[in-house]
Amino acid sequence: MRLPCPYCGDRDAQEFSYRGDAGPRRPEGEDGLFDYVYLRDNPAGPIRELWYHANGCRNWIVVTRDTRTHEVHGSSLARESGA
Amino acid sequence: MAEHLIHSEQEGWALATVMARRAVGPAAVGAALELELRDEPVAVSNGAIRAIGTGPGAWLVIDTEPDHGFADALQDRLEGLASVSDQSSGYAVFRLSGAGARTALQRGAAIDFHPDVFAPGSVATTAIAHIGAIVWQVDDSPTYDVAVFRSLSGSFRHWLEETAAAL
Amino acid sequence: MRYSVFSLSANALSGHRRWKRVWRDAEPAEAYDVVIVGGGGHGLATAHYLARNHGITNVAVIEKGWIGGGNAGRNTTIIRSNYGLPGNEPFYEWSMKLWEGLEQDLNYNVMVSQRGIVNLYHSDAQRDAYARRGNAMRLHGVDAELLSSDDVRKLAPFLDFESARFPIMGGLYQGRAGTARHDAVVWGYARAASQRGVDIIQNCEVTGFVQDSAGAIVGVETTRGAIRAGKVGLAVAGNSSRVAALAGLRLPIESHVLQAFVSEGLKPVIPGVITFGAGHFYISQSDKGGLVFGGDIDGYNSYAQRGNLPVVEDVCEGGMAVMPMIGRARILRSWGGIMDMSMDGSPIIDASPLPGLYLNAGWCYGGFKATPASGWCFAHLLATDRSHETATAFRLDRFESGHLIDEKGAGAQPNLH
Ligand SMILES: Cc1cc2nc3c(=O)[nH]c(=O)nc-3n(C[C@H](O)[C@H](O)[C@H](O)COP(=O)(O)OP(=O)(O)OC[C@H]3O[C@@H](n4cnc5c(N)ncnc54)[C@H](O)[C@@H]3O)c2cc1C
Numbered sequence: 001m002r003l004p005c006p007y008c009g010d011r012d013a014q015e016f017s018y019r020g021d022a023g024p025r026r027p028e029g030e031d032g033l034f035d036y037v038y039l040r041d042n043p044a045g046p047i048r049e050l051w052y053h054a055n056g057c058r059n060w061i062v063v064t065r066d067t068r069t070h071e072v073h074g075s076s077l078a079r080e081s082g083a
Numbered sequence: 084m085a086e087h088l089i090h091s092e093q094e095g096w097a098l099a100t101v102m103a104r105r106a107v108g109p110a111a112v113g114a115a116l117e118l119e120l121r122d123e124p125v126a127v128s129n130g131a132i133r134a135i136g137t138g139p140g141a142w143l144v145i146d147t148e149p150d151h152g153f154a155d156a157l158q159d160r161l162e163g164l165a166s167v168s169d170q171s172s173g174y175a176v177f178r179l180s181g182a183g184a185r186t187a188l189q190r191g192a193a194i195d196f197h198p199d200v201f202a203p204g205s206v207a208t209t210a211i212a213h214i215g216a217i218v219w220q221v222d223d224s225p226t227y228d229v230a231v232f233r234s235l236s237g238s239f240r241h242w243l244e245e246t247a248a249a250l
Numbered sequence: 251m252r253y254s255v256f257s258l259s260a261n262a263l264s265g266h267r268r269w270k271r272v273w274r275d276a277e278p279a280e281a282y283d284v285v286i287v288g289g290g291g292h293g294l295a296t297a298h299y300l301a302r303n304h305g306i307t308n309v310a311v312i313e314k315g316w317i318g319g320g321n322a323g324r325n326t327t328i329i330r331s332n333y334g335l336p337g338n339e340p341f342y343e344w345s346m347k348l349w350e351g352l353e354q355d356l357n358y359n360v361m362v363s364q365r366g367i368v369n370l371y372h373s374d375a376q377r378d379a380y381a382r383r384g385n386a387m388r389l390h391g392v393d394a395e396l397l398s399s400d401d402v403r404k405l406a407p408f409l410d411f412e413s414a415r416f417p418i419m420g421g422l423y424q425g426r427a428g429t430a431r432h433d434a435v436v437w438g439y440a441r442a443a444s445q446r447g448v449d450i451i452q453n454c455e456v457t458g459f460v461q462d463s464a465g466a467i468v469g470v471e472t473t474r475g476a477i478r479a480g481k482v483g484l485a486v487a488g489n490s491s492r493v494a495a496l497a498g499l500r501l502p503i504e505s506h507v508l509q510a511f512v513s514e515g516l517k518p519v520i521p522g523v524i525t526f527g528a529g530h531f532y533i534s535q536s537d538k539g540g541l542v543f544g545g546d547i548d549g550y551n552s553y554a555q556r557g558n559l560p561v562v563e564d565v566c567e568g569g570m571a572v573m574p575m576i577g578r579a580r581i582l583r584s585w586g587g588i589m590d591m592s593m594d595g596s597p598i599i600d601a602s603p604l605p606g607l608y609l610n611a612g613w614c615y616g617g618f619k620a621t622p623a624s625g626w627c628f629a630h631l632l633a634t635d636r637s638h639e640t641a642t643a644f645r646l647d648r649f650e651s652g653h654l655i656d657e658k659g660a661g662a663q664p665n666l667h
Pocket residue numbers: 287288289290291292293312313314315316317318319320321322323324325326327328329454455456457485486487488489493508509510544585586587588589613614615616617618619620
């Protein structure tokens with residue numbers, strides 16, 4: 001599996017480490033904190049997810065990938081996509 | 084045929100990482116350094132210093148014939164624009180050249196070094212034999228420079244020698 | 251039919267061509283007392299124990315593919331009860347006890363082989379951690395032994411003891427651990443459940459739930475029509491989030507892919523199960539002679555049942571580091587299965603927030619060994635609405651109440667468990 005880093009180009013997934021679903025937002029207060037920390041949609045299909053390009057440009061990127069096929073649909077820098 | 088790969092370690096270079104502050108673009112950093120900087124994995128030079136693009140707003144800046152206080156001088160020029168940290172002892176830089184240089188790199192890194200996609204001036208921050216490495220092509224003889232953390236340079240040299248012997 | 255010396259010899263004389271399928275492939279009826287979704291080891295064991303322990307036989311096990319086509323047929327067959335935390339250890343030991351009597355209970359040879367497991371340690375700190383785990387096991391009445399480097403040498407002389415980076419200093423040994431034949435476990439439970447009247451329905455995917463006006467779950471929608479049920483139990487392993495979502499539930503689970511590998515058949519070379527302590531690698535030898543080994547999960551969400559090359563490299567490097575002779579063996583096959591990785595690395599056997607719906611999920615990469623106790627405890631929950639005494643910690647609300655069972659101490663990051 002190769003992931004398209006917006007800066008470095010296509011790179012082997014081995015260069016990245018995985019954080020998971022980019023969707024959950026940390027809530028301001030305690031309300032919703034349990035959901036944020038523990039609950040996941042865990043979709044079978046496209047997911048927007050956070051990867052860290054550790055052995056590359058050292059940026060967090062958001063990759064859109066289909067969990068059923070591992071097909072990658074695109075990526076952006078996390079800070080630019082507001083993740 | 085080991086003679087096809089010539090490798091040596093660069094001595095006496097000064098290196099520093101330059102990271103742009105939030106909302107400061109590459110043009111502003113470049114203007115302060117008299118370099119045409121872009122947010123792309125390319126190497127640019129103005130004759131005096133060279134900047135290797137390692138990430139958006141991040142460069143490895145190199146002076147191959149440095150004066151004393153290279154990083155401090157850089158910091159003065161980039162005041163308010165970017166953070167500078169001296170890496171002269173942090174990184175070791177290896178030079179690979181000769182007909183076997185491309186093949187050797189190809190055996191260590193999972194990226195394409197074919198001249199159509201990786202030419203003089205191209206840069207890749209990647210891993211070679213699991214060792215984090217910044218690779219840039221110097222000329223099309225071809226010659227490459229590879230910067231690795233100095234604490235891993237022993238392992239890198241080991242990989243280089245093994246690879247050269249097996250070419 | 252019961253298996254006996256006579257049935258075996260009679261079939262041997264006719265060239266073993268007369269064996270028939272040992273369970274009924276049923277058509278769905280309109281309604282059941284209990285519908286279990288998922289025909290893996292856990293679902294089938296649950297059906298068996300519902301019938302055997304609680305007399306509940308009006309039960310269907312609904313499987314979208316064929317039974318044992320999921321993780322039950324993809325795992326590396328290791329059974330053990332060497333856990334450290336009080337929430338886990340009594341449950342896995344209960345499972346081990348059930349394994350020890352399973353063949354008699356099922357009248358089926360599931361090839362339980364208590365050939366022992368050794369978890370190698372390579373540093374003082376790791377020895378301390380294993381000593382602590384061994385002590386915890388013994389406090390629960392479970393066999394555990396801390397081996398020295400010389401003890402391990404007697405057991406497995408072919409390991410690389412003198413590696414400069416990862417010298418083998420010893421290991422934690424559980425002699426009662428071992429392996430079982432995974433497919434036989436599926437067929438054995440299917441046969442036993444079927445004989446007691448359970449309907450096993452294959453090629454039938456659950457696509458939704460039937461709810462009454464109060465919101466309680468009273469049946470399932472399937473690709474073969476609606477089936478009403480007094481209670482519905484989910485045992486769909488890596489698909490738990492997907493199926494629970496059909497009822498509007500979000501679970502503390504991510505699905506991840508785990509790969510496994512088998513070599514060409516070799517003469518017996520490995521005595522039991524060996525796990526490397528300085529990398530992700532574990533290995534045993536199947537009765538057919540193949541070296542069965544694996545390592546870490548790939549680490550990203552997946553439903554694809556196949557993994558990628560970095561883990562292949564990592565596993566092979568781990569193998570070469572601890573057991574250099576493996577470099578001479580050729581890999582015959584590799585495959586992947588989808589793990590229901592929970593947020594603390596431990597399972598959930600509990601009622602769901604929806605009346606009528608029960609969950610058996612979060613087994614991560616360790617649910618094969620749990621198969622008998624998981625079935626036993628899930629059946630107990632379905633029949634009595636109370637947790638079995640060995641499974642009281644596996645609550646769904648523990649994430650909210652802070653009573654996590656985190657063996658690795660990795661926190662809410664499923665790919666690190
Ligand atoms: C490579 C690998 C190695 C492993 N090694 C070990 C090991 O050595 N020791 C150990 O203890 N554990 C191990 N495990 C984990 C273990 O295999 C699982 O935790 C366990 O098998 C899960 O329970 P199960 O057998 O019921 O799952 P499964 O066999 O996966 O059963 C779930 C079933 O649900 C069905 N299903 C899903 N969705 C639906 C639907 N909508 N409708 C109807 N049916 C549905 C699936 O088709 C599947 O057959 C390993 C797993 C893998 C993948």
